[in-house]
Amino acid sequence: MRLSCSVNGTPREVDDVWEGESLLYVLRERMGLPGSKNACEQGECGSCTVYLDDVPVCACLVAAGQAQGREVGTVEGLAPAGELHPVQEAFLEAGAVQCGFCTPGLLVATDDLVARTRAEGRKPADAEIREALAGNLCRCTGYEKILDAVRLAADRMAGDAR
Amino acid sequence: MDFLQPATWAEALEAKAAAREAVPIAGGTDVMVAVNFGRLRPTTLIDLTRVPELQEWGLDDGAVRLGAGVPYARVITELGGRLPGLAMAARTIGSPQIRNRGTVGGNLATASPAGDAHPALLAAGAEVEVASVRGTRRIPVSEFYRGVKRSALADDELIAAVRIRPPAGPQQYSKIGTRNAMVIAVAAFGLALHPDRRAVGTGIGSAAPTPRRAPEAEEFLAGELDGLWESRGELPAATAGRFGELVAAAAAPIDDVRGTAAYRVHALSVMARRTLTWAWADYRKGDPTCA
Amino acid sequence: MSTPTRAPSGAPAHLTGAGGGIGADAQRPDGVLKVRGEFAYGSDLWMDDMLWGVTLRSPHPYARIRSIDVGPALAVPGVHAVLTSDDVPGEKVYGLELADQPVLALDVVRYQGEPVALVAADHPDTARRAAARVVVDYEVWEPVTDARTALGHPTWNQVHETPAEVTELSRESAHLHPQGNLVRHLKIRRGDPEPTADVVVIGEYEVGMQDQAFLGPESGLAVPAEDGGVDLYVATQWLHVDQRQICAALGMPEDKVRLTLAGVGGAFGGREDLSMHVHACLLALHTGRPVKMSYNREESFFGHVHRHPATMRYEHGATRDGDLVYVRATIYLDGGAYASSTPAVVGNAGTMGLGPYVVPNVHVDCYGAYTNNPPCGAMRGFGSVQTAFAYESQMDALAAELGMDPVELRCRNAMEEGSVTPNGQVVDSAAPVVELLRRLEAMPMPPAPATGADVDLRDMPGGVSNTTHGEGVRRGVGYAVAYKNVAFSEGFDDHSTARVRLEVVGGEAVATVHTAAAEVGQGLVTVEQQIARTELGVERVVVAPKDTAVGSAGSTSASRQTYVTGGAVKAACEAVRERVLSRARDLVGRAVPDLRLDGGKVVSDGEGVALTLAEVLADDVVEETLEWRHRRTEPIDPETGQGFAHVQYAFSAHRAVVDVDTELGLVKVVEMACTQDVGKAINPQAVIGQIQGGTAQGLGLAVMEEILVRDGRVQNPSFTDYLIPTVLDMPPMRIEVLEYADPHAPYGLRGVGEAPNISSGPAVLAAIRQATGLPLTRVPVRPEHLTGT
Incomplete structure (x- = not known):
């Protein structure tokens, strides 16, 4: 089947999609966007987290056809080419990236959390960060530096808002 | 494989009638796992995410009519006051990403004994509204589950909604997992006090071939509460303990990778006792949101 | 040679404001690519005309293969090849230490998940469907699923009655391999063979099978080359030992099999053995097309070795004052169906199995056995994780028996510099065991648990449930x-190779570091840059892609790469520097005693800038390739276990604070505190990251992580049922890092990665034990153990 959707603001169309393929497979193998990762393909790790119409979801659990006509946002679209999003910068500075396989999904989940709390004029509390990121497994960091990165990004983005 | 995307409820029902073996997909949190790992290869997938009627909830004849396609995240943010037990259950489900996609309708359609919504639906006395081109019928949720991952749904039917009466009293939900997030229930328990009917609702998850109620426990507790409803007096510890034992006695669990049968029985008795204690404390406070 | 459209990413040459030499928190050179989603992991590799390879695996833990019919699979449209062991042109078995594992099943399969056949097709789903149509006729045999049964050893109860060794073959199970079911028996005999003590504590312990659970699945892309060879891009831990094994299986010389490291999504030991390496090469050579293989999560559980499950019996004797007199220990490690690195794991478990304590009289027997369980091999901590649960539980039990504080007992018996280990080795650098413990004790405790209305469910056992x-x-x-020992032990020739180049590009001095050392996430690429910056005084350091075009760097394991490859890079830099300074002296035309490289210039403290590198080098390139070795170790004596076996030791300690719902058996780890001596922190931020990550894996094993195997079959090969800690399970950490230089090591550094993985789990177990008063002799601790159900 043919699939048309918007990915990172760009209209995309791919043909010959098998109906059982996930959105993750289509992004990675048919659209040349392997940033979203394939760690479990069962919704248990969050490595493939993307925005589907502005809502973070596991791309591995979205049937490709369900994205027809929708807006998809991936890690590749967080910042314009040659730039870094504050969340990306914070992950680098805080040392929150080791092997990096969980990073794309965590960045999308963090971006969502920070954007939501910022819209409410506040920064996320630690317990809130933990609950918001509980769907993103990381095997390298023990999460401490990921928490540091989220706090850093939230601080900086709150600063921007003032 | 065909991939159908009905735009209306009528189209969806026609599609299901025409291809009875078709698998409906909403949040995909069960279906896509099976497809990804080659365990499910349906001839037809019916995508229900474009049927507007399924994405809505509203009040109908005194009940909340929750469209089968409303994701758990919205149950938590929009229905925490009206469906407290279900919202508590929803908060324990998977991860934020899963709650953004997964639906109560999907939980019912899969009818896993470990589905997190079931104990809350059972305790609240929900009804499942199912439909086909033949018409619509309502099934009490306690009659919906027919076996391990089997339900009362006919092969031409789809789940339209669940209907739940707003609570007249406190509700609680408790679930055992061996991790603090993203975990399938080892055992779960839902409790609803119905002071308006002088009744008690229960729901047991992951501890029998199907989700089930604990009727003896409900009757026992309703009897013990006779008189206490009005006085809002203290609940004897022995009553809570006995209630826990009766809930546990209603379970018929097995040993599996997630836990032993003996532990499940034990955990149910503790969860039932504790949730009753919390619910009764809320009731005594006369919390207006619960009363 | 054609290269993939999405090839492994080289490191970008420069990162603004993120550099720095040793001791700085330099940022990873691959970090920008990783946060942009552009870093090419093994599973991201892609070529236009590539095929997808899949593996058909045995459903049985032990069976004879009567026949295989690939016809139905070949008939599936879109299928390009179906291969079996008949299609393996070279050696049909491989292995890290012993070549005992079939590339594809021969006549017998010895574990569930053993590869039987391969399929290449134009879509992964087509390949999977075709693989399901291969007809394999099995004669199913009864599996051997217990290490002691496999060895014919008595149960613990019988051991109590007959302490003498029982190894007679007549009582042994059916041999799974021609040489029998014993992979290695390590003996340590030291001091009085019949010691007595005032106080004796005996305990039996069990550790479940842990999985590395790296997130990036086993994956790679094999590309057939015009010279008849093959180029393999693969996520792995040790390119050259992979190459050696692949060449043997393909029957090809090393110059025909070239490996390049693809992006690695974590390793933790699980990529030290081959997975899809040979398979992808076979399919690529057979079809003449590039072939990508990428396991899904379920297959990953069958596609790599795990941590050895262990059963252990310890007997500790001490004086009434709490001085250890003797320890007797018997340790069984279930190696599963094939040897993998079991011999070395036995070596570690045996020689370091009593912990960092001074024990005058030692009697240790450590066995590694073949069974029909999943093969076990390398995992972070490598034999020391299992024994630490036992010896630290014993120390707590002994403290209780003596009425002594557990920390006091540990300090009283702690190793220090100059102490002698059970294998008779003098600890010849800092061993600050007492200080590590005292510093932990001095750290503030977390606040008491909230109660009543203040309760936030996320802080409670059970969380939001x-x-x-x-x-x-x-x-x-x-x-x-x-x-934990750092680097390879027992006489292994453990070296690394570094090629370092210095040149001037566009007026700027640029160093290039080329090693084959696998970057698996730990940050070795950063360390390589930092060392080059420090040694060559340049800011811009390029880390070349990791490949077999340079000599072996050894394995990314055993906490060894910063030490060994770091040592090689340092040595190569020094050689380059010497040549540059020599040229500079020639140019200056006289002796300037304190010439050095700094800021891209040749400078002298006495005379200021002498020359720019552009002046010294012009268009020339200075390059040196060096093989570097740490000091030699020696094999241990087979009868006594004595010998200088280990290069270096790393020490760490943990304090765990837990809240346990004693009625439901649920655990919430409230805080983890860690102290560790790292000798010298080359990158302090990365050091902390290793401690935090290692702590999480130890915590996971203590409370949730276990591959459940019943009758040789894995019951939970998924992230749904193999649980690793989430961010809600990992508590905040307090960490203090000590830096007592090891005079034998480059910069005085100590390997960092494994020690914190070893001490964290036993601390959690001890904390749960204190909260519950239960003996708790098995990990992971399950709610059933805490509730008696």
């Missing part, structure tokens, strides 16, 4: 300390 509002919750505190 709403199982307690404080009912049944009891707090416990536990301590543990551990030590």
Whole structure:
């Protein structure tokens, strides 16, 4: 089947999609966007987290056809080419990236959390960060530096808002 | 494989009638796992995410009519006051990403004994509204589950909604997992006090071939509460303990990778006792949101 | 040679404001690519005309293959090849230490998940469907699923009655391999063979099978080359030992099999053995097309070795004052169907199995056995994780028996510099065991658990699942300390190779570091840059892609790469520097005694800038390739276990604070504190990251992580049922890093990665034990153990 959707603001169309393929497979193998990762393909790790119409979801659990006509946002679209999003910068500075396989999904989940709390004029509390990121497994960091990165990004983005 | 995307409820029902073996997909949190790992290869997938009627909830004849396609995240943010037990259950489900996609309708359609919504639906006395081109019928949720991952749904039917009466009293939900997030229930328990009917609702998850109620426990507790409803007096510890034992006695669990049968029985008795204690404390406070 | 459209990413040459030499928190050179989603992991590799390879695996743990019919699979449209062991042109078995594992099943399969056949097709789903149509006729045999049964050894109860060794073959199970079921038996005999003591504590312990659970699945892309060879891009831990094994299986010389490291999504030991390496090469050579293989999560559980499950019996004797007199230990490690690195794991478990304590009289027997369980091999901590649960539980039990504080007992018996280990080796650099423990004790404790209306469910055992509002919750505190050898032991020729180049590009001095050392996430690429910056005084350092075009760097394991490859890079830099300074002296035309490289210039403290590198080098390139070795170790004596076996020791200690819902058996780890001596922190931020990550894996094994195997079959090969800690399971950490230089090591550094993985779990277990008062002799601790159900 043919699939048309918007990915990172760009209209995309791919043909010959098998109906059982996930959105993750289509992004990675048919659209040349392997940033979203394939760690479990069962919704248990969050490595493939993307925005589907502005809502973070596991791309591995979205049937490709369900994205027809929708807006998809991936890690590749967080910042314009040659730039870094504050969340990306914070992950680098805080040392929150080791092997990096969980990073794309965590960045999308963090971006969502920070954007939501910022819209409410506040920064996320630690317990809130933990609950918001509980769907993103990381095997390298023990999460401490990921928490540091989220706090850093939230601080900086709150600063921007003032 | 065909991939159908009905735009209306009528189209969806026609599609299901025409291809009875078709698998409906909403949040995909069960279906896509099976497809990804080659365990499910349906001839037809019916995508229900474009049927507007399924994405809505509203009040109908005194009940909340929750469209089968409303994701758990919205149950938590929009229905925490009206469906407290279900919202508590929803908060324990998977991860934020899963709650953004997964639906109560999907939980019912899969009818896993470990589905997190079931104990809350059972305790609240929900009804499942199912439909086909033949018409619509309502099934009490306690009659919906027919076996391990089997339900009362006919092969031409789809789940339209669940209907739940707003609570007249406190509700609680408790679930055992061996991790603090993203975990399938080892055992779960839902409790609803119905002071308006002088009744008690229960729901047991992951501890029998199907989700089930604990009727003896409900009757026992309703009897013990006779008189206490009005006085809002203290609940004897022995009553809570006995209630826990009766809930546990209603379970018929097995040993599996997630836990032993003996532990499940034990955990149910503790969860039932504790949730009753919390619910009764809320009731005594006369919390207006619960009363 | 054609290269993939998405090839492994080289490191970008420069990162603004993120550099720095040793001791700085330099940022990873691959970090920008990783946060942009552009870093090419093994599973991201892609070529236009590539095929997808899949593996058909045995459903049985033990069976004879009567026949294989690939016809139905070949008939599936879109299928390009179906291969079996008949299609393996070279050696049909491989292995890290012993070549005993079939590339594809021969006549017998010895574990569930053993590869039987391969399929290449134009879509992964087509390949999977075709693989399911291969007809394999099995004669199913009864599996051997217990290490002691496999060896014919008595159960513990019988051991109590007959302490003498029982190894007679007549009582042994059916041999799974021609040489029998014993992979290695390590003996340590030291001091009085019949010691007696005032106080004796005996305990039996069990550790479940842990999985590395790296997130990036086994994956790679094999590309057939015009010279008849093959180029393999693969996520792995040790390119050259992979190459050696692949060449043997393909029957090809090393110059025909070239490996390049693809992006690695974590390793933790699980990529030290081959997975899809040979398979992808076979399919690529057979079809003449590039072939990508990428396991899904379920297959990953069958596609790599795991941590050895262990059963252990310890007997500790001490004086009434708490001085250890003797330890007798018997340790069984279940190696599963094939040897993998079991011999070396036995070596570690045996020689360091008593912990960082001085024990005058030692009697250790450590066995590694073949069974029909999943093969076990390398995992972070490598034999020391298992024994640490036992020896630290024993120290707590002994403290209780003596009425002594557990930390006091540990300090009283702690190793220090100059102590002698059970294998008779003098600890010849800092061993600050006492200080590690005292510093932990001095750290503030977390606040008491909230109660009543203040309860935030996320802080309670059970979390938002709403199982307690404080009912049944009891707090416990536990301590543990551990030590671990760094680098390869027992006489292994453990070296690394570095090629370092210095040149001037566009007026700027640029160093290039080329090693084959696998970057698996730990940050070795950063360390390589930092060392080059420090040694060559340049800011811009390019890390070349990791490949077999340079000599072996050894394995990314055993906490060894910063030490060994770091040592090689340092040495190569020094050689380059010497040549540059020599040229500079020639140019200056006289002796300037304090010439050095700094800021891209040749400078002298006495005379200021002498020359720019552009002046010294012009268009020339200075390049040196060096093989570097740490000091030699030696094999241990087979009868006594004595010998200088280990290069270096790393020490760490943990304090765990837990809240346990004692009625429901649910655990919330409230805080982890860690102290570790790292000798010299080359990158302090990365060091902390290793400690935090290692702590999480130890915590996971203590409370949730286990591959459940029943009758040789894995029951939970998924992230749904193999649980690793989430961010809600990992508590905040307090960390203090000590830097006591090891005079034998480059910069005085110590390997960092494994020690914190070893001491964290036993501390959690001790804390749960204190909260519950239960003996708890098995990990992971399950709710059933805490509730008696």
